[in-house]
Amino acid sequence: MKRIVADIRSYLAEAWQAWNLFWFSPTDPATLCFLRVLAGAMLFYTHLVWSLDLQAFIGQKGWLPVDFIRGIQGHQWSVWSIFFYIEEPWQLWCVHIFSVLVFLFLMLGLFSRTSAIFGFLLAVSYAHRVSPGAYFGLDKINCMFALYLMLGPCGARYSLDRIWRLRRGDTSPVAPSTSANLAIRLIQLHLCIIYLFSGLAKLLGENWQAGSAVWWAVANYEYQSLSATWLASWPVLVGLATHITVFWELFYCCLVWNRHLRPIVLWIAVVVHLGIAMFMGMITFGLAMLFANLSFLQPATVRRWVDPLADRIALKLTG
Amino acid sequence: MAKNNQSRQGQADSDPAEPKKKSSRSSSGVPWHPVWRWLISLLLILHLTAVFVAPWDLSTDPALPPGYVPPADAQGKPLPLPPRDSTVWQQPVVPRKLREFFRHYLNLAYLNHGYQFFAPDPAGSNLIRYHVYDSGGAEIAAGQFPDLDDQWPRLFYHRHMMLAAQTGDMGEESGRLYARHLMERHGGQSSRVEWVLHRLLSPQQVIDETPLDAESTYVVLAEIRETAGSTANPSVGELPVAIPGAGR
Structure with missing residues (x-):
């Protein structure tokens, strides 16, 4: 009995240790900072595009008036948006310009942590205003990034904040951070959940089971940006692409944690999402998903790729 | 992964009383106080459960019991099935209740949705x-x-x-x-x-x-x-x- 208790205690101590290593090991914030640049750029562009018809999509009346949307959302207090309360067009434009600036600051890394907090509040505000209506997967991924960027030191590298510190003579190295690790782990796990449920939903589809779904996706004229209808003569290729997509999505949450399989899993992500971006016209969504996959890059890899360019920019700006 | 396997191997060979010592030593590399780590761990579990529950609930449907005989009129012509909220249907109780529990949190963070990209089938x-x-x-x-x-x-x-x-x-x-x-x-x-x-x-x-x-x-x-x-x-x-x- 004593032996069993000791074994259980040993197991629990080991599990707690592994849990601590997984979540609370300090890490170089390079990956998080790189994601801030990419996600910040995506948030900036996504929201800049609303400017083309702001009143119609986000305004009080427009395509789908706020009252109608609130009715569909069930008038829940927790479904919130600053745009539910803005009546005048000039007020709408003021908030919109402020929002676009916040996302620009987030991308550039100016007042990074504050920009990240405002960025999250504003991204959710826009998303709730257009859900349902004009939202799609991109808004979900944008809000996911905005949520987790708030948690870590996303401006520690590759940011104007860092350059500002250097100009003031603060040349101390960037310290490893536990909160950066937490933020990255949350993005990774959230992505695993996204793929798992996307794969499970596809299992219910007859065309995904039959191996023809990729055809029906590329044969959609409204989505099509680059024709892939030549696939009509290649049913085996369509079948392979369909089945690989389903199995890859289903097992992503397991395979991506294995360091030998991770490169394969991530390269499939590149092919799938670049395919969506190139052939189905969803460049923004495809890129946003790819950015999320980059959360699995080691900080050392990110630094090897990004530091030379970042150093050159910093040198120019700091003299 | 390799690190975890190594530590597991090391502990298996050692005295059962030793893990406590090992645990405290390994935790010394982690900067936050254990109380903070417990608290944040709890929040992490709650958050990830919420993130999981929203698409889980949205991907489940009520089901009729096995062997259910659909209603028919006097001529034997099948009648429409009872509404989905009637007691005949078996509701997926666990995801429904969990999503209801986390509803406001999911709403506040814009997490109350599924991820059915091009599913169940691509359509026109x-x-x-x-x-x-x-x-x-x-x-x-x-x-x-x-x-x-x-x-x-x-x-x-x-x-x-x-x-x-x-x-x-x-x-x-x-x-x-x-x-x-x-x-x-x-x-x-x-x-x-x-x-x-x-x-x-x-x-x-x-x-x-x-x-x-x-x-x-x-x-x-x-x-x-x-x-x-x-x-x-x-x-x-x-x-x-x-x-x-x-x-x-």
Whole structure:
């Protein structure tokens, strides 16, 4: 009995240790900072595009008036948006310009942590205003990034904040951070959940089971940006692409944690999402998903790729 | 992973009392106080459960019991199934209750949705075609969305595509609202909006050189006429179609 208790205690101590290593090991914030640049750029562009018809999509009346949307959302207090309360067009434009600036600051890394907090509040505000209506997967991924960027030191590298510190003579190295690790782990796990449920939903589809779904996706004229209808003569290729997509999505949450399989899993992500971006016209969504996959890059890899360019920019700006 | 295996191996060979010592030593490399780590661990578990629960609940459906005999009338003709909230249906209790528990948190963080990208099956696109008329009945504006010639850049086009696609989810009322908006935008007195489904072609049809945008591939699902001040109801032709890419 004593032996069993000791074994259980040993197991629990080991599990707690592994849990601590997984979540609370300090890490170089390079990956998080790189994601801030990419996600910040995506948030900036996504929201800049609303400017083309702001009143119609986000305004009080427009395509789908706020009252109608609130009715569909069930008038829940927790479904919130600053745009539910803005009546005048000039007020709408003021908030919109402020929002676009916040996302620009987030991308550039100016007042990074504050920009990240405002960025999250504003991204959710826009998303709730257009859900349902004009939202799609991109808004979900944008809000996911905005949520987790708030948690870590996303401006520690590759940011104007860092350059500002250097100009003031603060040349101390960037310290490893536990909160950066937490933020990255949350993005990774959230992505695993996204793929798992996307794969499970596809299992219910007859065309995904039959191996023809990729055809029906590329044969959609409204989505099509680059024709892939030549696939009509290649049913085996369509079948392979369909089945690989389903199995890859289903097992992503397991395979991506294995360091030998991770490169394969991530390269499939590149092919799938670049395919969506190139052939189905969803460049923004495809890129946003790819950015999320980059959360699995080691900080050392990110630094090897990004530091030379970042150093050159910093040198120019700091003299 | 390798590190964990090593430590597991090391502990298996050592005295059962030792893990406590090992644990405290390994934790010394982790900077936060154990109380903080416990607290944050609890929050992490709650958050990840919430993130998991939303798509889980949305991907589950109620089911009829095995061997259920559908109701029939006196002639043996099958009657419609009972409504999905009736007691005959078995509800997925666990995901429903969990999502209800986390509902406000999920709403606040914009997490209360699924991830059904192009699932369960890719479907044809929806389009909205419109005509706006002045008080004399002359057409003053016409167009459709999505429309690549009119909506640029691609993301702006895609927003219009979603607007048309989600008509299916929002029901008839959204079509009327589009008609009203177009009337106001163009200063018209009446408008006609067609909700159109663009059907997909099979590989064989494409091999036979039928163009993807052949006229025969467009089907009008509903037509909505709106006059300034009136509230005419649309006639819905078919059931709403799935929204590719939108997810739930």
